[in-house]
Amino acid sequence: MGSLPVRSKGMERLLTLRRSGTDYVVTGVAILSTVVVLVPLVAILGYLIYKGASSLNLAFFTHAPVPVEETGGGMANAIAGSGVILGLASLLGIPLGIGAGVYLAEYARGTWLGAAVRFTADVLNGVPSIVMGIAAYSLIVAKQHHFSGLAGGVALAIMMVPTVARTTEEMLATVPNPVREAALGLGIPKWRTVISVSLRTASPGIITGCMLAFARVAGETAPLLFTAFGNQFWNFNLNQPIAALPLQIFVYAISPYDEWHRLAWAGALVLIVMIMVSVTLVRIFANRGALKGGH
Amino acid sequence: MNEPGIIPLIQTRVPQQREPDGTEVHAPAVPSVIRNFLRAKSSGRIADGAFAGVMVLCALSIFAIVVLIVFVLVSDSRLSIHASGWKFFTGQIWDPVSGDFGALPFIYGTVVSSLLAVVMAVPLALAVSIFLLDICPKFLRGPISFLTELLAAIPSVVYGLWGVFVLVPIIRDQVGPVLEKYLGWTGFFVEPNFGVGIFTASVILAIMIFPVISSISRDVMRAVPVNQREAALALGATRWEMIRISVLRNARMGIVGSVILGLGRALGETMAVTMVIGNHPDIVKNLFAPGYTLASVIANEFTEATGDLYLSALIEVGLALFLVTIVVNAVARLLVWAVTRGNTAGAH
Numbered sequence: 001m002g003s004l005p006v007r008s009k010g011m012e013r014l015l016t017l018r019r020s021g022t023d024y025v026v027t028g029v030a031i032l033s034t035v036v037v038l039v040p041l042v043a044i045l046g047y048l049i050y051k052g053a054s055s056l057n058l059a060f061f062t063h064a065p066v067p068v069e070e071t072g073g074g075m076a077n078a079i080a081g082s083g084v085i086l087g088l089a090s091l092l093g094i095p096l097g098i099g100a101g102v103y104l105a106e107y108a109r110g111t112w113l114g115a116a117v118r119f120t121a122d123v124l125n126g127v128p129s130i131v132m133g134i135a136a137y138s139l140i141v142a143k144q145h146h147f148s149g150l151a152g153g154v155a156l157a158i159m160m161v162p163t164v165a166r167t168t169e170e171m172l173a174t175v176p177n178p179v180r181e182a183a184l185g186l187g188i189p190k191w192r193t194v195i196s197v198s199l200r201t202a203s204p205g206i207i208t209g210c211m212l213a214f215a216r217v218a219g220e221t222a223p224l225l226f227t228a229f230g231n232q233f234w235n236f237n238l239n240q241p242i243a244a245l246p247l248q249i250f251v252y253a254i255s256p257y258d259e260w261h262r263l264a265w266a267g268a269l270v271l272i273v274m275i276m277v278s279v280t281l282v283r284i285f286a287n288r289g290a291l292k293g294g295h
Numbered sequence: 296m297n298e299p300g301i302i303p304l305i306q307t308r309v310p311q312q313r314e315p316d317g318t319e320v321h322a323p324a325v326p327s328v329i330r331n332f333l334r335a336k337s338s339g340r341i342a343d344g345a346f347a348g349v350m351v352l353c354a355l356s357i358f359a360i361v362v363l364i365v366f367v368l369v370s371d372s373r374l375s376i377h378a379s380g381w382k383f384f385t386g387q388i389w390d391p392v393s394g395d396f397g398a399l400p401f402i403y404g405t406v407v408s409s410l411l412a413v414v415m416a417v418p419l420a421l422a423v424s425i426f427l428l429d430i431c432p433k434f435l436r437g438p439i440s441f442l443t444e445l446l447a448a449i450p451s452v453v454y455g456l457w458g459v460f461v462l463v464p465i466i467r468d469q470v471g472p473v474l475e476k477y478l479g480w481t482g483f484f485v486e487p488n489f490g491v492g493i494f495t496a497s498v499i500l501a502i503m504i505f506p507v508i509s510s511i512s513r514d515v516m517r518a519v520p521v522n523q524r525e526a527a528l529a530l531g532a533t534r535w536e537m538i539r540i541s542v543l544r545n546a547r548m549g550i551v552g553s554v555i556l557g558l559g560r561a562l563g564e565t566m567a568v569t570m571v572i573g574n575h576p577d578i579v580k581n582l583f584a585p586g587y588t589l590a591s592v593i594a595n596e597f598t599e600a601t602g603d604l605y606l607s608a609l610i611e612v613g614l615a616l617f618l619v620t621i622v623v624n625a626v627a628r629l630l631v632w633a634v635t636r637g638n639t640a641g642a643h
Contacts, residue, residue: 023533030430033422034439040502041446044457099353107347108354117354119628120361126556126624127617128563130590131364134597134613138367158360165357191346219450222565222590226597246452250566253456261460268453279448 045272052269055262060270065232065248068257075267077234081149081243084236085228086218088153093160094210098199100161101168101206106194118169121162132158133223141227149235149242152228156220160213167209171202211282215275221246245271364617372611374604383611389576389592391600396608398615400576404586405616408493408568409561411582412500417554419501420508425538428516440510447506455570458499463490463571466498471583488583489573496572496586500564504557511556511631515549516542518635545634552630559623563616565590589616 059074066073100117108114136155141147175198183193199206221244224230229241230251236242245267252264375383379396386397423443427436467490474484474494484494523541532540543550573585574595589612600606 019533019536023535026425026535026538027430030422030426033419034426034431037419037423037505038439038442041442043461044449044454045445047457047461048453096353096356099350100357103350103354107350113354117357119625121357122628123621123624124357124361126559126563126627127364127620128565128590130563130565130593131368131613131617131620134593134610135364135367137597138371138610139363142371161357161360165354189343191343194346215448219452221450221452222594225594229598246450246566249456250452250570253452253459254570264456268456271450272453275448275450276445279445 048265048269048272051265052272056266056269060263060266064234065263068260071259073263075243075245075248075263075270077231078243078245078248078267079270081228081231081235082218082245084238084242085149085152085156085224085244086214088150088238089156089160089217090210090214091157092153093157093213094164096157097161097164097210097213098168098206100165101172102194102199104165104169105172106190106198118166121165125162125166128222129155129159129220130222130225132156133225133227136223136227144239146239147227147229147241149228149238149240152224152242152244153238155223155227156217159217159220159223163213163216164209167212168202168206171205171209172198174205175201208282211278215278215282218275218278219246219271221250225250368610368614368617372607372614374607375611378604379608379611383608384615387578391596391602391605391608394604396604398589398608398612400578401587401589401592401612402615403578404493404572404576405562405588405590407582408496408500408572408586408588409558411493411497412504412561413554413558415497415501416505416508416557420505420553420557421512421550423505423509424513424516425542428513429534429538429542440513443506443509446502447510451503451564451566452570454499454503455567458495458567458571462498463495466490466495475583482580483582485581485583489585491571491573491585492583493572493586494582496568496588497582499567499571500561503564503567504560507560508553508557511553512546512550515546515553515631515634518549519545548630549634552627552632552634555623555627555630559620559627562623563590563620565594569594589613 057074059072060076061074061079062076063072063074064077065075100121104114104118108117132155135158136151140151140154144151179197179201180193183197184190188196224244224247228244228247230247231241231243233243249264249267249271252260252267255261375396378394379386383396383398384402385399386395387399388395388397389400390396423439427440431439467488471484471486471488471490475486475488478484479486519542523545524537527537527541568588569591572588572591574587574591575585576587576592577584593609593613593616597606597609600609
């Protein structure tokens with residue numbers, strides 16, 4: 001033990017200098033990285049707005065696509081089709097997701113079954129969307145022998161369930177227990193407590209979760225490729241192939257025609273604006289929610 | 296009735312029991328609404344049980360979905376599994392016309408593009424997480440994290456569109472020649488470079504998985520108890536030493552988990568990759584060469600697959616993708632849970 005390192009004053013200063021130097025370098029690197037990351041984001045959004053806005057016109061919102069040689073035309077049928085598919089997906093996926101979330105938060109806290117459901121939901125969340133497309137194809141399209149909006153809606157609904165379930169659970173977990181106990185203490189049965197007290201208190205957060213799940217599937221293309229399939233014409237029949245905005249963007253983007261590229265950019269802008277608006281609304285909603293200071 | 300603490304729900308109307316002069320009469324207890332409610336016990340129990348049952352069914356539906364997906368994928372790819380066996384994963388030739396189905400080129404393309412994307416995204420994501428947690432002034436924190444979340448909200452197909460018309464020319468004309476000049480000797484960056492290829496796909500993937508890695512690693516780092524940070528600072532550590540000693544070391548499992556989650560996302564990403572990777576089933580060292588991934592072969596060929604064996608082979612590709620992402624995600628989730636479990640309440 002006898003040889004403790006004896007440091008001269010100079011060495012000491014050098015060491016301090018090196019340490020603070022490293023600190024400065026790392027800080028610089030972190031700041032630089034943030035800038036590097038923000039550049040493509042701003043580039044993507046800026047370019048998208050520039051290209052999209054310059055190719056957007058009224059016909060885009062009022063007309064169905066026209067054949068290649070003709071100019072004009074729009075994606076009105078695709079916007080409507082997206083609405084139909086997303087409506088179906090929400091109708092199927094959100095109630096299931098909320099139910100699963102209620103089970104996780106209100107009935108299964110600390111149980112192994114709850115943990116298993118939670119884990120499965122998280123893992124399901126990471127399954128590639130194209131696999132959902134194959135599953136919907138095998139379950140519905142292959143049985144019916146034709147593509148349909150129904151299959152597309154089911155594929156998207158499956159994707160919504162785990163997201164909605166997990167956010168619902170997290171939001172319900174922020175409802176203080178005394179609130180529940182107060183309700184139960186008044187003799188209100190559990191189901192009534194869950195619906196009128198827990199769910200109601202957590203509703204801003206749950207709506208947020210639903211909107212996020214909606215925004216996530218709104219831009220999905222892969223699961224629709226061989227379920228909804230796309231359609232050049234107006235269609236509201238769920239039993240037939242139906243157009244969807246992301247699908248139309250994909251088809252137009254990989255086509256060789258300038259006119260179609262223009263429409264693809266316009267479609268991308270519309271899609272992004274739709275998603276951004278819902279995400280931003282969600283933020284406002286969430287911040288005004290009753291449980292802002294949840295934890 | 297006006298006593299504090301009584302909520303309107305249990306108001307019981309007993310008007311007759313008041314004398315004209317206002318004195319209260321202690322009438323035999325009139326059953327209150329609540330007592331009636333409680334007396335109707337049996338119906339309450341049925342309703343309670345039914346409600347709980349429905350909720351359990353909803354929760355079990357998540358299991359059902361997974362089981363159903365596995366079942367249809369396995370049963371629909373049985374034809375191909377029988378025909379190709381293990382050769383499916385080692386065969387290098389994908390030729391639907393002659394009935395040769397070897398998925399190795401797709402596996403190669405998927406693995407290489409995803410790993411490259413992770414290599415590019417991880418240092419940036421961690422640096423941004425550190426910046427946002429410990430360096431960033433408070434007023435910038437909200438806007439910057441909002442912006443990075445916006446990156447996650449952009450749909451895959453829009454990234455693809457941007458990739459085709461903006462990124463591909465940049466890689467072809469600006470980045471490509473530079474990489475070729477300085478790193479060409481490694482054999483990874485060799486002309487001809489058409490802009491579409493594995494490298495471009497990785498760049499897009501890196502941008503797409505950045506928000507995942509960044510937000511989850513930030514959550515994990517935030518879960519490190521404040522005491523740990525304070526202890527390091529009290530011992531005279533600089534900011535970076537504090538981050539290295541207390542934050543990164545304590546959160547390392549969760550950080551690895553976030554990286555694996557990002558990898559899982561990259562493995563399954565379809566549209567953007569399909570649009571820029573070139574779609575050519577080849578195994579070459581050159582990263583500028585076009586490639587093909589598991590997800591993009593499904594996206595491209597599924598609707599035009601003629602013949603049951605072809606379709607079945609594509610579904611087997613989907614099955615492989617499903618199993619790989621399930622395993623990757625399960626591992627990642629376990630790692631993230633190990634760090635954040637029990638910490639979330641006192642995290643901030």
